[in-house]
Amino acid sequence: MGFDEHKEVGEKSGAKKEMINTDNEELDKLGRQMSDNSLYTTDHEEEDYEGKIELGPQFTIKEQLEKDKDDESLRKWKEQLLGSVDLTEIGEALEPEVKILSLSILSPDRPDIFLPIPEDGKPKSPWFTLKEGSRYKLRFTFQVNHNIVLGLKYANTVWKTGMKVDSTKEMLGTFSPQPESYTHEMPEETTPSGYFARGSYSARTKFLDDDNKCYLEINYTFDIRKDWLST
Structure with a gap:
């Protein structure tokens, strides 16, 4: 999976384009x-995505909404992302x-x-x-x-x-x-x-x-x- 002969590289690894063997x-x-x-x-x-990234502490959905209540744009974005999700059924999981x-x-x-x-x-x-x-x-x-x-x-x-x-x-x-x-x-x-x-x-x-x-x-x-x- 991943053999398009014509599409641009985009997120494919490496910016330099090189044919496998131009003599053949x-x-x-x-x-x-x-x-x-x-x-x-x-x-x-290792894949590029496997580097260590520190993203800070995690929060439950309820905690995220509570801590962002003073940031109107961020709060609206999360509310739009959640849509009609019933928070009572989500639980308190961090992961x-x-x-x-x-x-x-x-x-x-x-x-x-x-x-x-x-x-x-x-x-x-x-x-x-x-x-x-x-x-x-x-x-x-x-x-x-x-x-x-x-x-x-x-x-x-x-x-x-x-x-x-x-x-x-x-x-x-x-x-x-x-x-x-x-x-x-x-x-x-x-x-x-x-x-x-x-x-x-x-x-x-x-x-x-x-x-x-x-x-x-x-x-x-x-x-x-x-x-x-x-x-």
């Missing part, structure tokens, strides 16, 4: 945009809880692929198979409980034969606790094509917040083949 026509088709130091990154390297409920891959070329989320974060290999040169995007649903989650992020890193070929990071936003689930779709991407693009990849997906609390980590493998698997 097949590898050029991968069209990856990577930083110099991303070429030899192993899966033991938000984010549960990823479902993950699926959407492609105009085939029915949606629903990905089961294992409890240990290690799906059976390969977790899914993508067709080379196909358009696809990731959709996931999640639920927030107990407290407001600040700066929820999606981070995904992909390796092939030990070489990092993609690093995608996207800010999802700030969410209040509510009974209903949230749904988010990632931007559409295109899988690479060609002989060197096909094969097995390893990857790691994480969902983190501004305090670098990780709500889900999945380490998995996937394949890129000439065609979709038969359904």
